[in-house]
Amino acid sequence: xLDIKGLTRRFGSKTxxxxxxxxxxxxEVVGFxxxxxxxxxxxxxxxxxxxxxDEGDVLLDGHSIVSxxxxxxxxxxxxxxxxxxxxxxxxxxxxxxxxxxxGMEKSALGGAVDxxxxxxxxxxxxxxxxxxxxxxxxxxxGLAAALIHDPPVLILDEPTDGLDPNQKRAVRALxxxxxxxxxxxxxxxxxxxxxxxxxxxxxxxxxxxxxDETPEGLAALATDxxxxxxxxxxLTDQSVEAAx
Amino acid sequence: xxxxxxxxxxxxxxxxxxxxxxxGAPIAYxxxxxxxxxxxxxxxxxxxxFETGSADLAPFFAWHPWLYMVFxxxxxxxxxxxxxxxxxxxxxxxLPVRMPGLVLGKFFAAWTVxxxxxxxxxxxxxxxxxLGSPDNAAIALTYFMxxxxxxxxxxxxxxxxxxTSSQVTAFVLSVVVAFLFTVAGWPLVLSGVADVAxxxxxxxxxxxxxxxxxxxxxxxxxxLRAVVFFVGVIALFACLNGLWATRKRLG
Numbered sequence: 001x002l003d004i005k006g007l008t009r010r011f012g013s014k015t016x017x018x019x020x021x022x023x024x025x026x027x028e029v030v031g032f033x034x035x036x037x038x039x040x041x042x043x044x045x046x047x048x049x050x051x052x053x054d055e056g057d058v059l060l061d062g063h064s065i066v067s068x069x070x071x072x073x074x075x076x077x078x079x080x081x082x083x084x085x086x087x088x089x090x091x092x093x094x095x096x097x098x099x100x101x102x103g104m105e106k107s108a109l110g111g112a113v114d115x116x117x118x119x120x121x122x123x124x125x126x127x128x129x130x131x132x133x134x135x136x137x138x139x140x141x142g143l144a145a146a147l148i149h150d151p152p153v154l155i156l157d158e159p160t161d162g163l164d165p166n167q168k169r170a171v172r173a174l175x176x177x178x179x180x181x182x183x184x185x186x187x188x189x190x191x192x193x194x195x196x197x198x199x200x201x202x203x204x205x206x207x208x209x210x211x212d213e214t215p216e217g218l219a220a221l222a223t224d225x226x227x228x229x230x231x232x233x234x235l236t237d238q239s240v241e242a243a244x
Numbered sequence: 245x246x247x248x249x250x251x252x253x254x255x256x257x258x259x260x261x262x263x264x265x266x267x268g269a270p271i272a273y274x275x276x277x278x279x280x281x282x283x284x285x286x287x288x289x290x291x292x293x294f295e296t297g298s299a300d301l302a303p304f305f306a307w308h309p310w311l312y313m314v315f316x317x318x319x320x321x322x323x324x325x326x327x328x329x330x331x332x333x334x335x336x337x338x339l340p341v342r343m344p345g346l347v348l349g350k351f352f353a354a355w356t357v358x359x360x361x362x363x364x365x366x367x368x369x370x371x372x373x374x375l376g377s378p379d380n381a382a383i384a385l386t387y388f389m390x391x392x393x394x395x396x397x398x399x400x401x402x403x404x405x406x407x408t409s410s411q412v413t414a415f416v417l418s419v420v421v422a423f424l425f426t427v428a429g430w431p432l433v434l435s436g437v438a439d440v441a442x443x444x445x446x447x448x449x450x451x452x453x454x455x456x457x458x459x460x461x462x463x464x465x466x467x468l469r470a471v472v473f474f475v476g477v478i479a480l481f482a483c484l485n486g487l488w489a490t491r492k493r494l495g
């Protein structure tokens with residue numbers, strides 16, 4: 001579903017993303033982990049076709065994001081960091097805009113808006129403008145927009161960042177419901193979410209992939225048996241030392 | 245046909261979204277009301293609409309370039325700067341659409357607001373008909389060219405709006421560029437250019453003046469070169485707009 005091959009991006013002399021390569025199959029939920037500034041968002045923006053890679057390619061459902069961007073983007077639902085939305089619209093207006101910009105027919109649009117409104121549980125705020133919504137609802141509207149065309153691949157950048165525990169649970173439940181039908185990549189720096197949501201965890205640091213494990217396998221990497229958090233600390237500290 | 249539809253995918257959604265943003269908030273109404281007040285003030289107080297003694301709209305149309313120069317950048321400044329400030333440009337770039345649909349959707353939405361404002365000045369046309377017998381074909385032509393010129397100012401403003409995330413910066417820069425395009429035909433400017441760069445350069449500069457190209461229309465003359473000029477300016481800045489709005493892809 002999603003094939004990432006040698007994805008590389010430099011900003012000036014700094015290599016923000018360095019030859020990242022992995023594949024995600026249908027039914028997999030991959031946690032994309034790393035400290036702030038590790039290159040998570042840059043990678044996701046390249047996968048979404050928002051930023052051009054310097055080297056490498058991404059295949060979304062077989063379509064190259066470099067040579068066939070629009071077909072690739074048609075296969076992808078993307079939630080950018082911070083879930084940017086048009087604040088002056090109501091959620092249904094916003095969802096209709098995204099669906100129509102994606103080329104959905106009017107006849108299909110109404111059903112799709114109803115479906116994602118139900119999936120994301122945002123029915124109760126349908127008549128409010130997005131400006132008046134809480135962070136949790138806004139994030140769910142962003143998720144609903146990413147799902148409007150029922151894409152086979154989902155890229156979610158920090159979908160639970162800044163949410164309270166109840167909101168986090170709601171977003172996690174939504175992702176769990178979708179998981180069997182899609183290939184999903186979720187970036188996060190909240191490690192507690194990894195076992196709760198993901199079937200696989202990839203750790204990046206300073207632009208490079210330093211681990212690709214199951215959550216349990218990742219926790220087992222900790223030298224002192226301290227679990228996921230210790231493993232994460234060990235891995236990312238090491239590479240800081242190696243770079244220094 | 246299908247390739248055109250493909251190129252313009254996203255046009256309808258963008259146009260509808262922008263029209264909603266203009267008319268769903270006070271922006272469009274404030275713009276239209278203040279524009280009408282200003283054009284009324286200039287036409288009556290500054291140009292002496294009733295004192296000229298002739299039933300035509302010359303004192304009204306004479307102010308159009310000058311008012312557009314300030315007002316239309318205010319209308320266009322939010323088109324792209326707002327997307328960047330709110331991060332929604334990220335969303336737009338992730339959609340499987342080509343740039344022309346987005347650029348033209350936004351451009352035509354702003355142009356529509358300008359056209360509505362211009363339509364509200366039609367009572368003046370009716371008034372001169374009540375007062376005398378003006379050349380209505382000439383007035384219709386001037387209206388048409390004025391609308392076309394408004395499109396050129398909006399295209400400039402929209403393109404510059406894609407260079408910054410600050411609406412204020414977009415507005416100020418657009419007014420400066422619009423001012424240069426407007427006054428390029430002024431004798432004051434031309435003699436300055438002629439002193440520095442020679443008369444050949446001054447003539448070249450004059451060819452880019454909005455004032456010069458609007459002059460024929462004000463006399464009721466349809467000049468093909470003026471139509472081509474304004475359409476060309478719209479097209480040129482629409483292309484720049486597309487380039488500038490996608491440069492984020494390059495990082």
